[in-house]
Amino acid sequence: MDLRRKSEKIISKWYEDGDKKALLVTGARQVGKTHAIRSVMKAEGANLFEINLIETPAAVRVLENANTVEDLVIGFSTLSEQKIEKGKTVIFIDEVQKYKDMITKIKFFVEEGSFRYVLSGSLLGVELTNLSSAPVGYMMTVEMFPLDFEEFLQITNISETVLASLRDSFVNRTPVMDAVNQKMLDLFIRYLVVGGMPEAVSRFADTGNVNDVMQIHRDIQALYKLDFTQYEAADKRLILTNAYELIPSELLKQNRRYVVSDLKNGLHFERVQNTFLWLKNAGVALTVFNSTEPRIPLKLNEKSSLFKLYFSDVGMLTSEYGMSTKTMLLTKNQSLNAGGIYENVVAQELRSKGYKLYYYNSNRLGELDFVIEHKNKVLPLEIKSGKDYTIHSAMNNCLSNPEYQMDEGIVFANCNVSKKGKVTYLPIYMIMFLKQDEGQVILDKIEF
Numbered sequence: 001m002d003l004r005r006k007s008e009k010i011i012s013k014w015y016e017d018g019d020k021k022a023l024l025v026t027g028a029r030q031v032g033k034t035h036a037i038r039s040v041m042k043a044e045g046a047n048l049f050e051i052n053l054i055e056t057p058a059a060v061r062v063l064e065n066a067n068t069v070e071d072l073v074i075g076f077s078t079l080s081e082q083k084i085e086k087g088k089t090v091i092f093i094d095e096v097q098k099y100k101d102m103i104t105k106i107k108f109f110v111e112e113g114s115f116r117y118v119l120s121g122s123l124l125g126v127e128l129t130n131l132s133s134a135p136v137g138y139m140m141t142v143e144m145f146p147l148d149f150e151e152f153l154q155i156t157n158i159s160e161t162v163l164a165s166l167r168d169s170f171v172n173r174t175p176v177m178d179a180v181n182q183k184m185l186d187l188f189i190r191y192l193v194v195g196g197m198p199e200a201v202s203r204f205a206d207t208g209n210v211n212d213v214m215q216i217h218r219d220i221q222a223l224y225k226l227d228f229t230q231y232e233a234a235d236k237r238l239i240l241t242n243a244y245e246l247i248p249s250e251l252l253k254q255n256r257r258y259v260v261s262d263l264k265n266g267l268h269f270e271r272v273q274n275t276f277l278w279l280k281n282a283g284v285a286l287t288v289f290n291s292t293e294p295r296i297p298l299k300l301n302e303k304s305s306l307f308k309l310y311f312s313d314v315g316m317l318t319s320e321y322g323m324s325t326k327t328m329l330l331t332k333n334q335s336l337n338a339g340g341i342y343e344n345v346v347a348q349e350l351r352s353k354g355y356k357l358y359y360y361n362s363n364r365l366g367e368l369d370f371v372i373e374h375k376n377k378v379l380p381l382e383i384k385s386g387k388d389y390t391i392h393s394a395m396n397n398c399l400s401n402p403e404y405q406m407d408e409g410i411v412f413a414n415c416n417v418s419k420k421g422k423v424t425y426l427p428i429y430m431i432m433f434l435k436q437d438e439g440q441v442i443l444d445k446i447e448f
Contacts, residue, residue: 001205002039003198004154005032007144011040011118014140015090021137022106022117024096027144028283028312029122029227030220032198034094036144037118047089049082053098053121056080063099069112084115092118097127104130107138123227125281145352146196146313149188149345150432155205156187170433173424175417181427185414188429192341193326195315196348210326217319224284236275239263243275247285247309248320251340255367258309269305276309286310286347291358294371294378294404298358308359314345338385342428343369346383346412349431365401366394374436380409383428389413395423410434 007025014023025033041048051059062075073084076091084091096102096119109117124131153163162180169176176184193213194204200216203209228240242263250258258276260269279285290306291298311317318326318341328336347357350372360380361367370381380399382392395409399422411425418425 001155001202003032003147003151003202005036005144005147005151007142008036008040010142011036012044015040015044015046015116019140020110020113020116022110022119022139024124024139024141025118025120025144026124026141026283027122029223030197030199031144031146031283033120033122033144035198037092037120041090041092041118047083047085048092049076049080049084049089050092050094051076051080052094054095057098059093060099063093063102063105066105069109069114072109086114090116090118092120094120096121097123100127100129103128103139110138123282125283126278146315146348147198147201148196148349148352148432149191149429152191152194152196152201153187155201158184158187166430167433169417170426170430173417173419176427178416181416184429185427188427189329189332192314192329192345193318195313195318197313197315200315210323213315214319214323214326217313217316221316221320224282227282236278239272239275240278243272244279244284247311248317248340250309251317251344252337253340255361256308256340256343258307273304276307279309284312286312286344286351286357288347288357288359288370291360291371294360294368294380294398294406296373296376296378298356298371298373298378302358306361308343308347310344310347312348314341314348317341317344334386339383342383342385342412346370346381346428346431350434353435355436360394360398362394365397368394368398374434377407378404380406382409382411384411384413387414389415389425390420392423399423 011023011025025037027033053059056079058079059076062072062079066072066075077084083089102119106117106119109115166176166184168174193210194200195217197216197220200213203212203216224244225241229237246262250256250262260272261267263272276287280287286309288308288310290303291301292303293301295301318329325336329338350357350370355372358371359367359369360371368380369383372379372381380395382395389411392411395411398404399406399409407422409423411423412428412431413425415425415427417427
């Protein structure tokens, strides 16, 4: 099944606007970067020259030795029969992580002005030099993630009319028709099982076979672990692999906290801090840092040595737990410890919408699963997988503290929409509607 992505709108707008800046599409392996670029360029009728630095290693040497755009064109022309025409061709360089100095060199190519450039690859936050200080005037960046729940819905029979009605319920905080609400909760469970990796979603849409989905997830994880060995020094490979593999068991803990000493007894955070930074920058894990005070700016109160770590895709997490966990999810078995799974999917959705992720913990007030900056306020979020979703003492304590100036707290759970005081209860699937500016949700919607 050909899946449409929200990021395609951004890529399409870049092309249609005639922006001379290079476009850099980032994201973890297998999230659909190359497919999205090809799909948009085909739809736009672009004259696309594509070269992959892994499949064509000689292209790296061309980039290293190209002092002018003419050098680049001549070099690339010897490696491919595709035509390159000045003023017409969009040059797409894939797997750019193989050339560390790409960010520096692209500035000079863009300045020359004969071509437009699209760059893509994985591990860019790890491998590319100067990525964090890339020249703003020369490059636009789009980060891709696994399909979010709204994108996942395109493989279902949920119509845009139903989605519009659900959006209205979210914005106005009004209950959803029971039958519709239950259907959406069931579909969300399916999303927990399948996740948002495009190949897994497409295969599930075609076959409905969960075993196929699990095999795809295993194959993707094998690629991730291969990256650990290919792109890092020998002394760091084992700790990277172990740190990544430990995530599922850490999420089974009551507080989901990642304890560094679980990697090795007596190990301190300072010695392996770069390991967790690597996983985050590679896009294979999501970090949620502790904020010592739930006040804006949350970054000012960040304590990076206390954190939670989630998989970048919830389907890969449930595959790691095994078929029995997926079965228990689908059959709504209440004995399943699903708290970490629910928190993972919320972290995934929030991160894809651009939120910086934090949690808050206080011996006096309790712990909030997430605190985010939303509409210039701190918004506390509690994520509940069980029936006791109305019990949330930490949220009550924080909402009643005038120092924190919190207007509302949201509990996402297997429930319908309701409100009690400052606490709003929303069905877990409505996390798809929480955006930086709720007034713009219609602009952000995906057409099915």
